[in-house]
Amino acid sequence: MPGYSTNEWTKYISLEMGEIEICDVTLRDGEQTPGVAFTREEKIDIARMLDEIGIEIIEAGFPATSQGEKESVKAIASLGLNAKICCLSRAIKSDIDAVIDCGADMVGMFVGTSDLHLKYKHKKTQDEIIDCAVEALEYAKRHGLIVRFSPEDGSRTGLDFLKRFYRAGEEAGADYVGAIDTVGIMTPATMRFMVGEILKTVKLPIAVHCHNDLGMAVANTLAAAEAGAKQLHTTTNGIGERAGNAALEEVLMNLRIQYGVDKYDTTRITDLSRMVQKYSGICMAKNKAIVGDHAFAHESGIHIAALLENDRTYEVFSPELVGGKREFILGKHSGSKALCYMARQMGYTLSEAETTQVLCEIKRLSELKKSIRRNELKDLIDHVVGQKFNTPEASAP
Known part of the structure; x- marks a missing residue:
């Protein structure tokens, strides 16, 4: 192809x-x-x-x-x-x-x-x-x-x-x-x-x-x-x-x-x-075709799930063709497939409960107009998963 x-x-x-x-x-x-x-x-x-x-x-x-x-x-x-x-x-x-x-x-x-x-x-x-x-x-x-x-x-x-x-x-x-x-x-x-x-x-x-x-x-x-x-x-x-x-x-x-x-x-x-x-000194709009920061950025869970199967589903050409990079951004439209994929890329294997908890936090943040990129996801996972192991019930003898 x-x-x-x-x-x-x-x-x-x-x-x-x-x-x-x-x-x-x-x-x-x-x-x-x-x-x-x-x-x-x-x-x-x-x-x-x-x-x-x-x-x-x-x-x-x-x-x-x-x-x-x-x-x-x-x-x-x-x-x-x-x-x-x-x-x-x-x-x-x-x-x-x-x-x-x-x-x-x-x-x-x-x-x-x-x-x-x-x-x-x-x-x-x-x-x-x-x-x-x-x-x-x-x-x-x-x-x-x-x-x-x-x-x-x-x-x-x-x-x-x-x-x-x-x-x-x-x-x-x-x-x-x-x-x-x-x-x-x-x-x-x-x-x-x-x-x-x-x-x-x-x-x-x-x-x-x-x-x-x-x-x-x-x-x-x-x-x-x-x-x-x-x-x-x-x-x-x-x-x-x-x-x-x-x-x-x-x-x-x-x-x-x-x-x-x-x-x-x-x-x-x-x-x-x-x-x-x-x-x-003239910066391009994020959504500028071909070279904008968002030209290959995806948030929709439906889109990302399809892209993981075949990147032509939601991209007319691959970012490598113009020296760009694909990026998945997590927000209110994202789903578990995108989250788990990005987590695995960073070495995390999330349980179903952890996935739900992290995804809920992502959607909460998105309502505050905050999208989560790869470098921010690690901190979020560490925070949410870490809380699980630091509750009073988890630390009781």
């Missing part, structure tokens, strides 16, 4: 899933999270682990923002990783020069295309913005960079203009075009439609970049992949500006379980998550 269950329902739907690659943007968009600033050493640690997992592209930063950022990107580009190193750039020559100076392989070049961005940020017409973007693209290509040509706020850009933008990028030599949901407004249905329209317009691979403002970044990323997008953008733990980006750990595990994409070493996911939590 594999370490995970597969989704049998996918056989009923038509998918366009092709050759997928991940571009992780933790070191760039993740660092745009308010209050987050990685040191050069922290960036290097994260980049190395992303590379060990098998991530194909690491977006190492936005070198035009500061000299320190530029030096960090240079350091990552010089590590000799298997992953290609990408940098973000506006569609201006000085930004591209900074990318070139870093020794990066790829540039993610962007310019705002929605009416809002054209009017209030760029103060340019549609034709003017295309001319600027194409000029910058051609400059980057002349200097040997792989170019991802992206319309910022593309998901709020009119379709006709969006198609003109993509065609101009293809004609100028872009290597990728971006389906960019800058403000997280898309749904899986609209994302599939958008990717489908791009595929009708150009023959270039599509990179999808989703934000989580409405809580659908991962779903939209997977929908784009189903529709034919190749490059999926993620951040570790889903960090990023505002509500964040598509979470790397959720995208990777969905790719494996839903679509059978198993080319990534997912056993490093939990270690990477904890590293990024430590370096960013």
